Amino acid sequence: MIVLPALSTSRAVLVAIACSGLVIGGALWMASGETAAEWAWTVATLPVLAALAVEIVTALRRGEVGLDLVAALSMSAALAFGEPLAGNVVALMYAGGQLLESYAEGRARREMTTLLGRVARTAMLHDGETLREVPVVDLKPKDLILVRHGEVVPVDGSLVSEIAVLDQSSLTGESVPVEKFNSDEILSGSTNVGNAFDLKTERSATDSTYANIVRLVSQAQESKAPSVRMADRFAVWFLLLTLLIAGVAWWVSGDRVRALAVLVVATPCPLILALPVAIISGMSRAAKLGVLIKGGEALETLAKVKAAVLDKTGTLTYGQARIVDIRTVEGWREDELLRLAASLDQASSHVIAEALVEGAHRRNLVLSTPTGVREAAGTGVSGTVEGRRVVIGGSRYVRENSTRGDPYALRQGVADDAAVVAVAVDGAVAGIILLADRLRPDAPAMLQAFREIGIERVVLASGDRKDVVASIARQLGITEAHGELDPVHKVELVKREAERCPVMMLGDGVNDAPALATATVGVAMGARGRRHRRRARASCCWSTGSTISSAQSGWRIAREG
Structure with missing residues (x-):
């Protein structure tokens, strides 16, 4: 689930209203009596109940029935039966749980924003003897453009200048810049770290390599069904059972408050409040260990993983x-x-x-x-x-x-x-x-830890040359290794593995983003700046329903003649 900032803000407002209602109602009950306090509790409950009703109607239109219905019935019955304090307490628990869930999942858009932020918006087009800045979408094949130092190449093309030095780490994951010579192909998404050069465009912006990578990520997200909490699978039966017990309690006792008590007790407080708290606690603990988990679902899904697909550069190597x-x-x-x-x-x-x-x-x-x-x-x-x-x-x-x-x-x-x-x-x-x-010295220990926690299958997948990938695999005892993979082939490999069992993808670089989004759980190796790489951290960023980010073989090493 992707939670927009406005939604998180509205949930924070609801928590503030519910909390204020309890405090103000308590103060009025002590100072003025029960009537004024009940009005305060009622007023504080109504906004939360209204917001919940909107969410329930929206879910029902999608054909989804959740346990939030029990919470709505509890609040409604409390107000109808003259027990607004109980309604206010349920409202606070519900709003608080929703806010915590938003906090746990609300960062899912950040990586996709970073990915899209690298897309060039304008280009310097040669127009006769002058240069003219134009939108990238207006570029056509055979146009001649100037790519200045520090700029991201906007479209695929061939080099017209004698030489160009490019940082392709966002595409291939390789840390060393490469030299390109006259007529060589240059891929969009590369960063010019040398002198300015001229490029003859070969594809439009929408058909270029980097645009295709972004498109792959979006498709991987959209292809996944929204996750459903286990409790929601039994929501209809739980709701019917709750109503049955509440009705029996009212009929036997003749006291409608007994029915309200059943509804309040049946309100899934542990799921509404305790589950988000437990997830956030786990995420906070992981953060202290250098692991940033973006979304509670990734944390829960990690326990089910039985296979791992590993990229090489920045994951198994430095x-x-x-x-x-x-x-x-x-x-x-x-x-x-x-x-x-x-x-x-x-x-x-x-x-x-x-x-x-x-x-x-x-x-x-x-x-x-x-x-x-x-x-x-x-x-x-x-x-x-x-x-x-x-x-x-x-x-x-x-x-x-x-x-x-x-x-x-x-x-x-x-x-x-x-x-x-x-x-x-x-x-x-x-x-x-x-x-x-160089190979990370802790890579063998990591693979051994994988086996100890139940990961039965490890596959090495990299955009680097096949001989290099095979050498790394032999050193680590990995039996299956694939080299010279572009983003599309990595996605296909991950999909094949996911058909067998839940799969975790560990990668680094924009070229891994589609595969990370496709895997059951994606782990993106972070803290890998181009020039200052001091320690690596794993970010369990991409999981089912969450969002984030063409390698070629034989790149020439920069400054190698």
Whole structure:
């Protein structure tokens, strides 16, 4: 259920009215007597009863019958039989339970809002010799647009400029920016982290990759039937039994208050009030452990999960590049090579540069201040460190900007998933630094915990290359792994698993959003900013009825020649 802010506000007002009625009525009963107090309790009960009546009529039109009918009968009978205090108490319990439920579920729209917030609204269109800002919906195939630094690519297209550096983490989940060259395809939803470039559009905004991802999420939500509380399944029979017992009590005793007592006792207070309180308590406890659960239904459904589909990047791995090896030519030490490279990279905001600086700090290396720094966006950096000319970047860039040595000669046996940073000092190649996204050390323990709590089947599904995914699966003992999956194929895989049993999807990145929304319970790995990733938190965000957020294989690693 998605609760709009206005609905939450109205329920808070009803709680305030019911609570005020009890307090004011109590004060009047002590000061003026019973008549004035009864008027106060009656006035406080009527707005809650009216709101409840509207909800009941709306539900009945949808063919739904819930236990809220018992609460409405209790309040109505209390007012009709001259027992407004009992009606006011039931009204407070009902309004309070509804407010707590709204609080527990009202954040479900936040992630979908974030997803839609990334959709570009305007684009800079080349119009002859000038640029004109136009709505994205007006773009047509073959239009030429300018994508500026920091902008999200609005539509799919092909690169007209020589080079572009893109952050595709929101699409593929991969943490390292990629280089694109002239005529390469560029997908909407990517962020330009390099210099501005020209793009020839190939699809309209409604047919582009990012629009399709948003559409998949919406379809996944709409395809799910609204959840029904277990108690509501027996609401009709419970209501008939309650009315029967109340009628018998009235008939046997001859006292209508006896019937009212049955109705008040039968009002499902534990379900109306205690259940939301229990759910919120559980969510609060989980939040202290770093898990944000958005909706009580996700918390309840987790106990039924028997299968898990896991994304790789940011879920089983860190989702960021770290130094895994340093190879040097004769005469160079690893720490000295890293120290000079990291000193120069202090002047760059590139993700790989930040990884080198962080790696140097981790080794307690003292960095110097670079001078005369020149950066070719996404390709490499050159400058002076301690009087020495240092060049860092992709192998091709460093080879073209050095006079001796070849960084490609050091790349024998380099893993396909590693990013290679070449370093030249004073015109001579000094070595290469290898970076890769490392497996989380707690990943095996997590999988073991899954098995211990009853998850019988684990499947690895990723947009990364098949060989990389297979390698991760072997390390973790996962028997079924799928690579090079786009959002559509991930959704299909999750649907197949859901046909067997309740399934949990763990993912990271916008490309996982449709699969997260399709799964019985979706777990989105959070706290993964592009540049500052310190700890990962799981957010049980997407579950049945809740809302939230095309990968390709073979992306070139940024700054790799």
